[in-house]
Amino acid sequence: xxxxxxxxxxxxxxxxxxxxxxxxxxxxxxxxxxxxxxxxxxxxxxxxxxxxxxxxxxxxxxxxxxxxxxxxxxxxxxxxxxxxxxxxxxxxxxxxxxxxxxxxxxxxxxxxxxxxxxxxxxxxxxxxxxxxxxxxxxxxxxxxxxxxxxxxxxxxxxxxxxxxxxxxxxxxxxxxxxxxxxxxxxxxxxxxxxxxxxxxxxxxxxxxxxxxxxxxxxxxxxxxxxxxxxxxxxxxxxxxxxxxxxxxxxxxxxxxxxxxxxxxxxxxx
Amino acid sequence: xxxxxxxxxxxxxxxxxxxxxxxxxxxxxxxxxxxxxxxxxxxxxxxxxxxxxxxxxxxxxxxxxxxxxxxxxxxxxxxxxxxxxxxxxxxxxxxxxxxxxxxxxxxxxxxxxxxxxxxxxxxxxxxxxxxxxxxxxxxxxxxxxxxxxxxxxxxxxxxxxxxxxxxxxxxxxxxxxxxxxxxxxxxxxxxxxxxxxxxxxxxxxxxxxxxxxxxxxxxxxxxxxxxxxxxxxxxxxxxxxxxxxxxxxxxxxxxxxxxxxxxxxxxxxxxxxxxxxxxxxxxxxxxxxxxxxxxxxxxxxxxxxxxxxxxxxxxxxxxxxxxxxxxxxxxxxxxxxxxxxxxxxxxxxxxxxx
Numbered sequence: 001x002x003x004x005x006x007x008x009x010x011x012x013x014x015x016x017x018x019x020x021x022x023x024x025x026x027x028x029x030x031x032x033x034x035x036x037x038x039x040x041x042x043x044x045x046x047x048x049x050x051x052x053x054x055x056x057x058x059x060x061x062x063x064x065x066x067x068x069x070x071x072x073x074x075x076x077x078x079x080x081x082x083x084x085x086x087x088x089x090x091x092x093x094x095x096x097x098x099x100x101x102x103x104x105x106x107x108x109x110x111x112x113x114x115x116x117x118x119x120x121x122x123x124x125x126x127x128x129x130x131x132x133x134x135x136x137x138x139x140x141x142x143x144x145x146x147x148x149x150x151x152x153x154x155x156x157x158x159x160x161x162x163x164x165x166x167x168x169x170x171x172x173x174x175x176x177x178x179x180x181x182x183x184x185x186x187x188x189x190x191x192x193x194x195x196x197x198x199x200x201x202x203x204x205x206x207x208x209x210x211x212x213x214x215x216x217x218x219x220x221x222x223x224x225x226x227x228x229x230x231x232x233x234x235x236x237x238x239x240x241x242x243x244x245x246x247x248x249x250x251x252x253x254x255x256x257x258x259x260x261x262x263x264x265x266x267x268x269x
Numbered sequence: 270x271x272x273x274x275x276x277x278x279x280x281x282x283x284x285x286x287x288x289x290x291x292x293x294x295x296x297x298x299x300x301x302x303x304x305x306x307x308x309x310x311x312x313x314x315x316x317x318x319x320x321x322x323x324x325x326x327x328x329x330x331x332x333x334x335x336x337x338x339x340x341x342x343x344x345x346x347x348x349x350x351x352x353x354x355x356x357x358x359x360x361x362x363x364x365x366x367x368x369x370x371x372x373x374x375x376x377x378x379x380x381x382x383x384x385x386x387x388x389x390x391x392x393x394x395x396x397x398x399x400x401x402x403x404x405x406x407x408x409x410x411x412x413x414x415x416x417x418x419x420x421x422x423x424x425x426x427x428x429x430x431x432x433x434x435x436x437x438x439x440x441x442x443x444x445x446x447x448x449x450x451x452x453x454x455x456x457x458x459x460x461x462x463x464x465x466x467x468x469x470x471x472x473x474x475x476x477x478x479x480x481x482x483x484x485x486x487x488x489x490x491x492x493x494x495x496x497x498x499x500x501x502x503x504x505x506x507x508x509x510x511x512x513x514x515x516x517x518x519x520x521x522x523x524x525x526x527x528x529x530x531x532x533x534x535x536x537x538x539x540x541x542x543x544x545x546x547x548x549x550x551x552x553x554x555x556x557x558x559x560x561x562x563x564x565x566x567x568x569x570x571x572x573x574x575x576x577x578x579x580x581x582x583x584x585x586x587x588x589x590x591x592x593x594x595x596x597x598x599x600x601x602x603x604x605x606x607x608x609x610x611x612x613x614x615x616x617x618x619x620x621x622x623x
Contacts, residue, residue, distance in 0.1 A: 119498030120516045167600055178571070182564035189557045198516045200471075200527050200545060202553070203462070205311035205349055214300050214307075221296065223568075224289055254307075262333070263310050 001063045001112035002070075006042055007101040009035050014098055017091035021162045029087035036074045036094075039101070043071045056117040059130050062255070062269030063104065063112050069251075070100045072138040080142060084172065088164045093145030096248075121268065125194040133187035133212075137247050139180030140219070144244020146173035150237035170233065174222075177240055181219045188212050199266060207258045208267040211250040219243050286368030295365055298358035306349035309341065315543075318471045350466060363456060370452055380574065380590070381445035387428055387435055391588045392578045398606040399615035401583035407434045410579060417612040421605075423575070433580040440573045447566025454560035461553030469547040474526065476503065478538040485521070490531060490538045499531060501540055518545075575605060585609065
C-alpha cells in the first residue's frame with residue numbers, strides 16, 4: 001500500500017533519532033523530524049489519490065485506516081517533540097510507526113486494492129466514529145511510547161542521559177492518556193448510535209466492540225492510579241503500555257482472532 | 270458527637286468498597302470475563318428472535334463445540350450480556366462506584382460549588398514558602414497577585430481566617446462537575462442497558478405494494494438501486510413519506526422500522542420489516558452523552574484548587590487541595606510557590622523581604 005522508500009525513510013529517521021538520543025546532536029533530531037514530515041506528506045498524497053480514485057472518503061478499509069493512523073502517529077510524534085523541545089522520546093515512539101509502515105508496505109496487492117464503499121458504511125456518523133477512534137488510538141499510542149521510556153528508565157530521576165527527563169515524560173504521558181480517553185469514549189458511543197441504525201441494536205457483543213470497551217475500561221486504571229508515590233509510579237507506565245497493546249490488538253489482532261475462530265465479526269476491519 | 274459503632278462500620282465498608290484497589294480488582298475481573306467471552310460467538314437478540322437464523326446459529330455452534338456446547342451455554346458464554354459471569358463482576362464494580370460516590374461525592378460537590386472547607390491542618394503543616402516583610406491586607410495581597418492570577422487563570426476567593434488571610438485559588442472549578450458526571454453516568458448507562466436487555470422487543474411487520482394494511486403502505490421498492498443497496502418508500506395513513514433501506518431505518522409514531530427481507534409474487538412486492546421497541550435507549554444515550562461530557566470536562570479542563578495562607582506574622586504557606594493530588598503535584602506546588610515568590614518579589618524561606 002505504501003512504497004518501500006517511505007518505510008526505508010522511516011527506518012532512517014528512527015536510526016537518526018537513536019543516534020541523537022545517544023549523542024545529543026540536534027541536527028540529527030531535525031533530520032529525523034524532516035524525514036517524518038516527508039513520509040507524512042507522501043502518505044497524505046497517497047490518501048488523497050485513493051480518495052479521488054475510489055470516489056469516497058479513504059477510510060473504508062483496514063489498510064486505509066492504518067495509513068491514516070500512520071500519518072497521525074507521525075504528526076503527533078513530531079508535534080510532541082517540537083512543543084516539548086525534546087527529541088529523545090522520538091526514538092521510542094517511531095518503532096510503532098515503523099511497524100505500521102512495514103506492514104503496509106508488505107500488505108498484498110489484493111488487500112490494498114481500491115474498493116467501492118459498501119452501502120452500510122455510507123454514513124456521516126460512521127465517518128465521525130472512525131475519525132474519533134483514529135484520534136484516540138493515536139494519542140494513546142504516543143502515550144504508550146512514553147510509557148516505554150518510563151519502563152526502560154534504570155531508576156526514577158533524571159540520571160539517564162539518553163532518556164528525556166523523568167517528571168516531564170510522566171506528565172506528558174498522563175496528559176496524552178487524559179486527551180485520548182474521552183475520544184475513545186466518544187468513538188464507541190458514535191459507533192453504538194450508528195450500529196443501532198445499521199444493525200438494529202447498539203451493542204451486539206461483537207469481538208471488536210468488546211475489545212474497544214475493554215480498552216476504555218483498562219485506561220480507567222492509569223487515570224485513577226496517578227496518585228502514587230514516585231517509587232510505585234512505574235506501575236502506571238506499565239498500565240499505559242498494556243493499554244497501547246490493547247489498542248493495537250483491537251485494531252490488528254481482533255479481526256485475525258475473529259477470523260481464525262470463525263466468530264463472524266460484523267466489523268469490516 | 271462521636272459516630273455510633275454501626276456508623277463506623279458503614280463508613281469503613283464504604284471506604285473499602287470505594288478504594289481504588291477494590292475498584293481495580295472488580296474492573297480486572299470484568300475485563301477478563303469480557304476478553305474470554307470475545308472468543309465465543311454471541312447470540313444477538315436479532316438472531317434469537319428469528320427462528321430460521323437461530324436454527325442456523327445453533328447448528329454452527331453445536332458443530333463447533335460438540336459435547337461441550339451445553340456447558341458453555343450454561344455458563345452464559347454465548348450470551349455474555351445476560352450471564353452471571355458478567356453481571357457479578359459488573360455488580361461488584363457498580364457497588365464500588367456507588368460506595369465511591371457516597372464517600373467522595375459530597376467533597377467533590379463542595380469543590381464544584383466552591384464551598385469546600387479549607388484544609389487548615391495541611392496549611393499549618395505546609396512548609397513556609399516565604400515571609401512578607403510588611404503586613405498586607407487581603408485586597409492589597411490580591412492586587413499584588415493579580416498578574417499571576419491572570420497568567421495562571423486562577424479565580425480568587427478570600428475566606429475568613431482566624432489568624433491572617435486565607436485565599437482559595439481555583440482553576441476551572443466548574444470542571445469538577447465532570448468528575449461527578451463520570452462516576453454517576455456509568456450507573457445510569459447500565460440501568461439503560463438493563464432496561465434494553467429486559468424489555469426491548471422485536472415485532473415482525475409485513476407490507477405489500479397492494480396496500481393491505483391501513484396504517485402503512487409500501488409505496489415503491491427499488492431492488493437494485495445504483496449503489497447496490499435495495500431501498501423502499503413507505504406511506505403512512507396520514508400521508509407521510511418514509512424512506513427505508515437495510516442500513517437506514519424509518520421512524521414513525523415512536524416506532525423504528527428496520528428492513529428485514531423483500532420478495533415479489535405475481536407482480537406484488539412484499540417487504541418484511543422488524544419493529545424495534547427499546548425503552549432503555551433514551552436513558553442509555555443520555556447517560557453515555559453525560560459520561561463523554563464528564564470525561565471531556567474533567568480531563569481536558571483539569572481543575573485545581575490551591576489554598577494560600579498568609580499568617581499575621583507575614584508567613585506564606587501554600588497547599589494543593591487533597592482532591593488534586595497526582596503524581597506530579599509536588600512539582601506543581603513548587604512551581605506555584607516559585608511563581609508566588611516572583612510576583613511578590615520575595616526570596617525563599619524566612620529571609621524574604623516585602
